[in-house]
Amino acid sequence: MKKKNKILLTVFTIIIFINILLLNSNIWIYNNFGNVKFQEILFTLLSPTSGTDTSVIFSYIIRVIVVSFVLSILFIFCVLYLRRKCSSKAFKYLKCMGSLLIVITLILSLLYTNNRYEVVAYFNYQSQKTTIYNKKKKVHKKKNTEYIGDSTIIYQNPEDVKISGDNTNNLIYIYLESFENTFLDTENGGIKNVNCLPELTELAKQNTNFSNTDQLGGALPFTGTTWTIASMTSQFTGLPLKVEVANDMDKQNQFMPGAKTIGDILNENGYIQELMIGSQKEFAGTDKLFLQHGFDKICDINSLKQEYSFKSNELNQWGLDDYKLFELAKNEITQLAQTGKFNFTMATIDCHMPKGFLCKYCPNTYENRYENIYACQSKLINSFIDWCKSQSWYENTTIVLVGDHPTMAQ
Structure with missing residues (x-):
């Protein structure tokens, strides 16, 4: 084969690979995440993998990159086969028509990708002042x-910003992973025929809840608030998190040093503050966000392993199952309550995309795995609240339950 033809074949192969890769990527993203935007995708690509569930990454490598590569090679073999079998005139015609078709499909794929994920809009946002x-x-x-x-x-x-007050309450603030009102029945504001969150529905109705509708609803998230560390940042500081730093905060020395956070305000008012998570505190700079803004202690999977022993069925790809985390939270809060005013903040993980994590308490009564995990969470949280009600400090305590962001699972 002539050098010119080899170069053309190489370019042709690359274009075909990009075409197939875009198609497979769109299918894979839709099947795993549904309707996400470019900033979420960019955030995921830039995220460090230490201490995380890497099954999603391996899924993309195998089902998208490897499959696209194999299909591209097969396509080229077909081209070489036709080159040997067809006449020179016929092959030249097929080559021209094939090249035109590939270029057109590539342009259409790029336009579709941009329209679906708002790629150009993202870069436009970056230049706004x-x-x-x-x-x-x-x-x-x-x-x-x-x-x-x-x-x-x-x-x-x-x-x-100066905030102070008398007769202040303790605070228990719980970030609920991927919680949204979708899993309620239609009568209460969700989309299901059967309510997967009956306990949380009653808690919301019996207490103060914030909704964007006349039914049980919730907050509408801004840009820069729709993944865990961005949600924690926005709820903690009142500010969105720029996607350029996103999960790269573990490499930064300071986490929003100019922000005035809930932790800073409570620290000024003498609160003892603790964060409990079942994953690694270093991920996305979580430790910096809280420890640099008034918190005294973080309990994560590594520190908990030093203090407690866990069975294999109490752990998942991210760290500790939520039912075990709630058990240990009771111990930590009991100790905190003896020190004076406290803020105990924790974050769940079992409802994390793409499939969530089943535990031994999860029912098998709903249509799919995800519904059963959310139903399990509803019971776990309600049981934890019941325990809080039985404690001497409960009457002087405010408990906040809030979804960190909408589910990223399709």
């Missing part, structure tokens, strides 16, 4: 300006 900090003052007669808060708008200089 806000005027919300509209008061400026010069610093040391240099060109640099310092932005200060404006009392007529909601954004303020964090250093100006």
